[in-house]
Amino acid sequence: MTFTDVLDKDLIKVPLEHSTKNAIIEELVDVLASKRGKSHREEILRAVLDREALGSTGLADSIAIPHAKTAAVDKVAVVVGISRLPVDFNAQDGKLSQFFFLVIAPEKEASAHIEVLASIARATSSPAFRRLLQSARSADEVMRLFLD
Amino acid sequence: MTEPFHRMLVYLDGSEASVTASMAAIVLCKRLEAQLTAIYVVNTRALQDLVKARIFLDVEEREYRRDIEGDADRYLRHVQRLGRQKGVEVLTVKSSGTVHTEVRNHIMENKVDLLVLGGISQIHSRRDELLSETDRMMRTAPCPVLVVRENDTIWDMFETMPDMEAGGQ
Numbered sequence: 001m002t003f004t005d006v007l008d009k010d011l012i013k014v015p016l017e018h019s020t021k022n023a024i025i026e027e028l029v030d031v032l033a034s035k036r037g038k039s040h041r042e043e044i045l046r047a048v049l050d051r052e053a054l055g056s057t058g059l060a061d062s063i064a065i066p067h068a069k070t071a072a073v074d075k076v077a078v079v080v081g082i083s084r085l086p087v088d089f090n091a092q093d094g095k096l097s098q099f100f101f102l103v104i105a106p107e108k109e110a111s112a113h114i115e116v117l118a119s120i121a122r123a124t125s126s127p128a129f130r131r132l133l134q135s136a137r138s139a140d141e142v143m144r145l146f147l148d
Numbered sequence: 149m150t151e152p153f154h155r156m157l158v159y160l161d162g163s164e165a166s167v168t169a170s171m172a173a174i175v176l177c178k179r180l181e182a183q184l185t186a187i188y189v190v191n192t193r194a195l196q197d198l199v200k201a202r203i204f205l206d207v208e209e210r211e212y213r214r215d216i217e218g219d220a221d222r223y224l225r226h227v228q229r230l231g232r233q234k235g236v237e238v239l240t241v242k243s244s245g246t247v248h249t250e251v252r253n254h255i256m257e258n259k260v261d262l263l264v265l266g267g268i269s270q271i272h273s274r275r276d277e278l279l280s281e282t283d284r285m286m287r288t289a290p291c292p293v294l295v296v297r298e299n300d301t302i303w304d305m306f307e308t309m310p311d312m313e314a315g316g317q
Binding site: 001002005054055057059060065067092107108109110111112113114115117118119121122 | 161
């Protein structure tokens with residue numbers, strides 16, 4: 001499984017409305033909850049925040065990949081969010097973050113989970129691609145960039 | 149006339165598609181009297197990449213590795229049981245490393261003549277970095293590859309084949 005297998009236009013939000021770390025995590029979880037059902041929203045949010053408490057998922061190069069496994073979902077889901085302005089996500093390189101990939105996986109799908117995470121890391125490793133992503137103005141454009 | 153395939157390898161990754169592929173492989177091996185091996189590769193390459201990219205903490209890497217090792221044992225046992233049910237001995241291999249490389253090496257070292265895979269990606273990107281492990285295996289395997297699309301036909305074929313454990317031998 002790869003990131004593009006689970007890429008869903010309805011789970012892409014451009015631009016994000018919030019500008020603080022926790023508010024962005026909540027916004028991404030809300031995108032997922034509005035598509036997959038709100039009943040597990042709190043459980044998913046708790047799992048993501050618990051993981052985040054162990055160490056920031058803000059990486060280098062403006063990328064953040066908050067993630068968690070939880071019984072609240074039955075298949076791997078990825079929510080993509082792009083912030084118009086860079087945000088302080090406590091990134092490991094001390095810089096601001098702009099591209100957010102929320103990855104939520106069922107507890108029993110460890111293999112699929114790591115494949116999706118690894119494919120996001122590979123896909124966003126190119127500076128040229130990140131520049132294109134930065135210029136995307138809609139979910140359709142983001143979809144096109146990944147599927148091109 | 150000799151049968152076209154003698155040594156088949158089915159790749160398991162814990163997905164429903166890979167279990168369906170195993171069922172198809174069992175049916176084929178029964179009909180062709182071929183030998184069947186199921187392989188599960190713990191993707192330690194991806195785990196290492198995630199730690200290197202600092203997406204995973206060390207504690208997560210250990211936890212996920214343990215989960216995947218457990219999945220590997222469970223799914224390999226499951227396919228062995230499916231084979232026994234139909235009177236097909238399924239050999240199992242648990243390996244670790246880069247998935248498509250491990251599978252390719254196993255094929256060459258064991259003279260596998262057919263690789264059976266579950267569904268490949270529905271959405272195709274031209275970008276190499278977005279290829280799934282199953283796609284990579286299909287492209288790099290040094291032998292013919294059978295891609296089993298997940299559908300009810302395979303389940304029907306498997307279910308209608310007489311059980312051996314129930315006394316049909």
